[in-house]
Amino acid sequence: MTPGPNGAADAFVHEGLFYRDPDELLAGTVPFVTGGLTAGEPVLVAMPGANLGLVRDAVGDADGVRWADMGEAGRNPGRIIPWVLQAFIDRHAGRRVRIIGEPIWAGRSDTEYPACAQHEALINMAFAGREATILCPYDVAGLDDDVLADAYATHPVLVDDAGRRPSPAYAPADVVARYNLPLPAPAEPVAALAYRFETLPAVRAFVAGHGQVAGLDEDRVDDLQIAVTELATNSVAHAGGGGVLRVWRTAEHLVCEIRDDGWLADPLAGRLTPAADGVGGRGLVIVQALCDLVRVHSTAAGTTVRLHMRRPG
Template sequence: MHEAFFYRDRAALSAALLPRFAEAFASGQPVAVVARRSRTELLQGALGSDAGRVRWLDMTREGRNPTRLISGVLGRFADEYPDRRVLIVGEPMWPERPRADYAAVVAHEALINVAFADRELSVVCPYEVSTLPAHVLQDAARTHPTVVTSEDTWASLSYRDPVDLAMSFLSDLPEPESVPERLTFGAYELAQVRQLVYAHAVLAGLDSSRRDDLVLAVNEVATNTLVHAGGQGVLRVWRETGRLVCEVSDQGQVNDPLIGRHPTPVASRAPQQQGGRGLLLVNEICDLVQIATASGTTVRMHMNVADD
């Protein structure tokens, strides 16, 4: 069950969710809330002593890369209770969220319907209608089979095929804001890939651990290109406002819409899903990952840096 909950203000949010929490507690369902700190503090205060029965997670940290949410947050929590339905309240959008994240947020919301189609999972996604733009609410209705307000519940007439919708948001990645440095690489240029990424990470001011993380992430994706996509790819690196971006593209064809997102433990994945292991690591490391598979495969990795 995947619901978009449209609420007007903080009071309406707590008034609507408290009965859902009480119902879950009564039926023995584990509950997690993944939201901005202001919303978790609101709900904790409303729950009082029952707040200790909820797993509280900060969406600005756990969901800074929306592409990791299915595997690293929702799936991980559900996997702790394989024989029980769980309730997850996840706040995907708020006004201050960077615009660059939006396509990945919509794709994430759509693909929840695919990833958990056969799982005992209830996901409620709050959207504050008084602060979010109209197009965000329209897209929420397209990604959620059910829409809920304080007054009513209905099947969304705008709901779209989740894979088609996700791919439509990820297939047309915007061109870089600045001219990227470009390197065509094969098996003998993998060291050059790492050196180029490291040099840009130094210039961007990333600390040593973040530099190493970014080099590792790009190396994982470039290695996937060499092994699974004909042995040649293109690396592009550029700066955007507040971010360093590395992109690896190749001619490989991916038919799995959940590549890099599978919520099941790695050890239990089917052989055809093993190519996504490196992407799971990449999703954990980077601040935003965009995976486009409409024409070849493009993996765009973002790391936050201090603004100039």
């Protein structure tokens, strides 16, 4: 079992690795991978393409390592916990696993980043008590100081060229709350549709029409219809009987936004897949899987969920 920051054995360990260049990245990741293999622990390496290639070339072909391009698997940060990390941990139930996950890199947009920071904070809650060590690399040279400050707050253990130590700034709940902010108003023209139970079929047609105009292919239109219908149906059943759907286009995305009177009080809502025999709790997880970005603002006064689907080109 991996020792904790004080030398004690911890079931779940979440470390932030801070590197300045490729050499420091490899110095922090390759021994982590090879140490896991020596210990007989399954290893997942999920990093954006260039870094993934560096580590894979350094490790070489090795049984027991799964490689994933985080730029694809984690392009929606809300997809990473259920569909990347939890999926790997559950696949190896009863065994300790090691994971390298790099969800934040210099190419992440300002729109994506709040979901990334919340993701890193929620890992601690999602996997408490699980037999796993997750190491998250951070590019000190390429990321802003406020991003690094959030990393200190979301990782209980810090690793750099000075060694391994507890983070004095660890406060993941503060990060979750700090990014639970009203979403910025769109700069583009907005089309809106109020819906209730009897008008749910109109929601699918509304979304399909805007998806086609935005240039989404048929499969992506279908995905967006499923995601929006999941949210709208949840509004009808649990959030006052209805809500408002708004749609607009940016240069990169078709954006669909659902507003209703419900409250997602659990910050892990949509971030963990329910047990196979579980009832309910699947809607938001499905939404995270289907969309390229999901942003959420939720308080006792109501909830806004904003879905982004990349437009071709």
